[in-house]
């Protein structure tokens with residue numbers, strides 16, 4: 001599927017065919033593509049927790065306002081962001097050209113150390129991009145998906161073992177739409193409202 005077709009085909013699916021399995025090989029194929037997502041300084045702040053166990057999915061639904069798709073989907077993936085990803089910069093840049101490494105390492109340390117607001121912003125930014133990549137990569141392999149922020153972050157964090165340096169960014173459920181049925185495309189703001197040329201009060205595109 002080319003990108004246009006992929007973008008048209010993806011919907012936030014809320015009703016899934018229950019008892020559908022997604023195996024490790026399929027997840028690996030999807031995540032191999034997700035890992036190509038860009039991130040600032042290539043720090044790859046994301047981590048993912050894949051929940052397939054029925055009892056754990058039920059517990060997750062209980063702290064996700066009872067949203068049924070959490071249990072009916074084949075997997076519920078918690079996309080996380082790491083606040084301390086910058087500490088891995090020496091490893092990430094170990095094989096980079098020396099000039100790049102010597103420039104990047106102090107820049108990264110200066111930017112992130114003792115900057116909790118930036119650490120959090122970056123964790124959420126990278127995690128959000130990865131979540132979008134996950135939905136598109138899944139669709140490219142025939143899986144439906146749904147992003148969710150309707151959950152209690154503290155309880156979800158406790159349930160799935162997140163430490164204090166990891167923030168939950170988004171849940172993404174993956175599965176097969178019930179009876180293959182895709183939701184209707186919802187209203188989109190018109191192009192001219194959201195795309196302006198040169199400055200925000202410039203002329204609209206189109």
Ligand SMILES: Cc1cc2nc3c(=O)[nH]c(=O)nc-3n(C[C@H](O)[C@H](O)[C@H](O)COP(=O)(O)O)c2cc1C
Nearest residue numbers: 010011012013014147148149150151170183185186
């Ligand atoms: C950050 C985020 C959080 C969302 N949270 C939920 C959610 O908790 N439950 C839900 O049913 N849909 C959730 N959605 C799905 C949106 O309602 C959906 O993307 C939007 O209505 C547009 O529909 P479409 O994705 O099918 O085009 C969420 C979407 C995003 C991006």
